[in-house]
């Protein structure tokens with residue numbers, strides 16, 4: 001009995017300590033739980049300079065919304081993971097699909113990031129369940145100072161490697177960053193001064209009412225050098241791109 005208790009205590013200590021000491025930092029985020037962000041997609045994208053990782057969001061049973069910058073140099077096919085907390089694809093509830101069709105905004109400007117939006121078509125309709133659900137898209141401008149949430153597998157430290165576990169952060173809509181007409185910005189909310197999107201988060205959904213009535217307001221587009229320094233994350237406005245999305249996907 002004492003033996004078992006000791007083992008239990010050792011295990012409990014081993015399991016709880018790392019979380020306290022190495023608090024995940026998706027940009028200083030919190031670990032996501034299963035089914036919390038069921039629209040979240042992981043995209044593994046082959047390019048001529050190697051395999052690239054991006055996020056995306058499921059907007060119907062056959063389309064994933066992401067950044068043009070992510071799929072701009074893709075070739076062959078894109079590996080799409082849905083229903084997973086693991087970027088590496090080790091989740092028993094995940095669905096893995098390979099897409100050969102993606103559409104990039106024809107007016108995407110790779111220098112200014114204007115119209116940084118793309119859609120990836122799944123080869124077959126995915127079945128929705130507790131871990132896989134589409135997200136609604138915002139059609140109106142989001143108010144300044146709104147609290148929004150971004151989830152993703154972006155780098156959680158200065159190491160510049162993507163995270164294996166999905167994390168999320170609450171941010172605040174801000175007008176503090178310069179951008180194009182298609183851009184919205186989000187800064188850390190009051191709870192942390194250093195959380196934001198980072199390497200591997202491009203394409204992730206920025207979501208209003210993420211925990212009650214989720215609506216996607218932005219697509220992670222760029223973070224400059226600010227990942228760990230509390231600066232602005234730059235997102236493409238889904239309201240601004242709503243008509244383009246409708247035109248190419250009929251959603």
Ligand SMILES: *[C@@H]1O[C@H](CO)[C@@H](O)[C@H](O)[C@H]1NC(C)=O
Pocket residue numbers: 029030168169170191211
């Ligand atoms: C994010 O906001 C939600 C809703 O207000 C809250 O429940 C949650 O604790 C917040 N998470 C963090 C990491 O601040």
